[in-house]
Amino acid sequence: MGTMQHYRLPEPVAALLRGEEVRPGRVRCACGREHEVAMRRLVNRPGALEELPAVLERLGAGAAWVIADEHTDRAAGERVRSILGRAGIRLTASVLPGDPPPHPNEQALGRLALDIPGRDAAVVAVGSGTITDLARFVASRLEVPLVAVPTAASVDGFTSSVAAMIAGGVRVTYPAAPPAAVVADPEIYAHAPPRLTASGWAELSGKWTALADWALAQALNGEYRCPVAVQMVEEAAAPVRSAWERKEPGGGGSWHAPERVQALMRGLLQVGVAMLMVGNSRPASGAEHHLAHFWEMRDLLEGREPALHGERVGVGTLMVQRLYRALLETGPAAWPSPALPSREQHEARVARYFGRLAGPLLAEQRSWADGPWRLFGRDSEEIARRRAHVVSRWDDAVAAVRPFLAPPEALEAFLRSAGAPASWEELGLASGVVTDSLRAAREVRSRYTVLHLAGELGVL
Numbered sequence: 001m002g003t004m005q006h007y008r009l010p011e012p013v014a015a016l017l018r019g020e021e022v023r024p025g026r027v028r029c030a031c032g033r034e035h036e037v038a039m040r041r042l043v044n045r046p047g048a049l050e051e052l053p054a055v056l057e058r059l060g061a062g063a064a065w066v067i068a069d070e071h072t073d074r075a076a077g078e079r080v081r082s083i084l085g086r087a088g089i090r091l092t093a094s095v096l097p098g099d100p101p102p103h104p105n106e107q108a109l110g111r112l113a114l115d116i117p118g119r120d121a122a123v124v125a126v127g128s129g130t131i132t133d134l135a136r137f138v139a140s141r142l143e144v145p146l147v148a149v150p151t152a153a154s155v156d157g158f159t160s161s162v163a164a165m166i167a168g169g170v171r172v173t174y175p176a177a178p179p180a181a182v183v184a185d186p187e188i189y190a191h192a193p194p195r196l197t198a199s200g201w202a203e204l205s206g207k208w209t210a211l212a213d214w215a216l217a218q219a220l221n222g223e224y225r226c227p228v229a230v231q232m233v234e235e236a237a238a239p240v241r242s243a244w245e246r247k248e249p250g251g252g253g254s255w256h257a258p259e260r261v262q263a264l265m266r267g268l269l270q271v272g273v274a275m276l277m278v279g280n281s282r283p284a285s286g287a288e289h290h291l292a293h294f295w296e297m298r299d300l301l302e303g304r305e306p307a308l309h310g311e312r313v314g315v316g317t318l319m320v321q322r323l324y325r326a327l328l329e330t331g332p333a334a335w336p337s338p339a340l341p342s343r344e345q346h347e348a349r350v351a352r353y354f355g356r357l358a359g360p361l362l363a364e365q366r367s368w369a370d371g372p373w374r375l376f377g378r379d380s381e382e383i384a385r386r387r388a389h390v391v392s393r394w395d396d397a398v399a400a401v402r403p404f405l406a407p408p409e410a411l412e413a414f415l416r417s418a419g420a421p422a423s424w425e426e427l428g429l430a431s432g433v434v435t436d437s438l439r440a441a442r443e444v445r446s447r448y449t450v451l452h453l454a455g456e457l458g459v460l
């Protein structure tokens with residue numbers, strides 16, 4: 001594992017992960033900070049659905065607004081309604097059309113708005129990433145509790161405090177309340193279409209590059225990093241590590257066996273709790289996600305249906321692992337001198353890569369606090385100072401990221417054995433889009449990653 005010391009989890013976090021009910025609130029952490037853990041209950045076991053009435057009762061909800069789509073309604077929504085109905089809970093049901101699948105956009109929100117019930121109803125999201133984000137958004141705006149019932153182990157966003165929506169065709173992340181409870185039943189999600197489970201394994205593989213980027217940012221920039229959250233993510237993503245270390249990554253369909261899928265869900269939920277603790281997605285999202293976001297934005301811009309979130313993250317992870325290997329093999333002294341653009345050149349560059357998304361993106365960038373991610377508008381003195389700093393910190397940075405790096409070949413074998421795509425061709429991407437993403441994906445977030453390092457050293 002990456003960290004040598006073993007940290008005790010704050011007790012409420014440990015209790016939450018054991019499936020016990022906790023009181024939402026602030027917890028003291030071994031990192032020296034207090035974290036907000038705004039969840040009451042996380043259940044992940046066979047038969048968990050039967051606990052739904054008790055979960056709603058503890059939330060003081062006498063009614064439930066069940067949100068699903070036609071697919072997830074068949075998978076679990078009908079059963080959820082039957083369990084809640086038998087317990088005497090008043091029900092409102094919104095079942096969105098399943099084909100084409102819903103997107104987290106104005107159309108789906110408008111459809112849900114027609115069904116809004118009274119304020120005593122908790123929202124019960126029965127679906128995977130898209131339905132959960134839609135439900136999170138409406139529950140948050142209505143200020144009613146959300147209970148998430150995942151129907152696939154496909155993403156780590158079930159416990160998230162943001163809703164990744166599409167507004168005007170553009171991905172916009174809105175702050176939103178995390179669910180009061182997650183009720184995950186392997187009897188449901190372990191039978192999801194295999195493509196979704198494979199996507200979940202690929203999502204989990206990305207935690208290692210996310211952790212590498214966090215370690216890099218701490219070593220080079222002194223960024224805050226919670227070692228307890230790091231440990232939680234390492235533990236969650238350990239099955240991926242054992243796969244690449246044994247060099248016999250699962251084989252056959254075993255990554256889809258119900259007990260493995262339950263472990264996958266446990267990992268994804270644990271990563272989600274680590275994000276909640278830290279208050280943002282730094283523990284779970286680095287350059288691999290930025291590449292994945294860039295590809296999705298391009299696809300949406302050009303009217304194509306993007307590959308699944310986890311599928312894109314898996315391919316992004318492989319590329320980032322390769323990039324790390326290449327950078328570590330050479331070392332900073334060997335790289336070309338950077339010629340960073342002026343602010344005007346930067347804006348022209350963003351316009352070239354992001355088309356009609358450039359305006360909103362540049363506006364968002366202007367709202368970011370300044371930081372080492374800013375690879376434009378630095379004068380020559382600043383550039384030279386920064387380069388000297390990177391060179392002086394290089395050995396520490398290498399030592400910090402190494403524990404999170406995987407041999408790309410073994411990781412590729414893992415993705416393939418889990419049934420996930422392992423190349424950009426399989427995602428349907430054109431080579432030009434991949435090249436653009438390596439140069440421009442870093443623009444989508446203010447978070448420093450290896451793509452910024454490559455940019456400031458003049459490699460990308």
Ligand SMILES: NC(=O)C1=CN([C@@H]2O[C@H](COP(=O)(O)OP(=O)(O)OC[C@H]3O[C@@H](n4cnc5c(N)ncnc54)[C@H](OP(=O)(O)O)[C@@H]3O)[C@@H](O)[C@H]2O)C=CC1
Nearest residue numbers: 071072075101127128129130131151152154157160164192
């Ligand atoms: N908020 C956050 O922090 C995060 C949000 N996300 C978001 O999640 C979304 C991606 O989620 P992902 O789960 O990959 O894909 P989707 O939620 O888009 O799911 C793909 C399809 O599979 C269907 N489905 C799910 N479970 C079953 C089942 N058991 N049986 C049959 N069909 C099923 C889905 O229905 P349905 O639409 O009902 O789910 C949907 O039609 C993206 O919008 C992404 O931005 C991703 C990571 C973090």
Ligand SMILES: O=C(CO)COP(=O)(O)O
Nearest residue numbers: 156157173281284285289
């Ligand atoms: O998808 C996420 C974690 O898996 C969150 O990513 P971002 O916060 O970078 O959008």
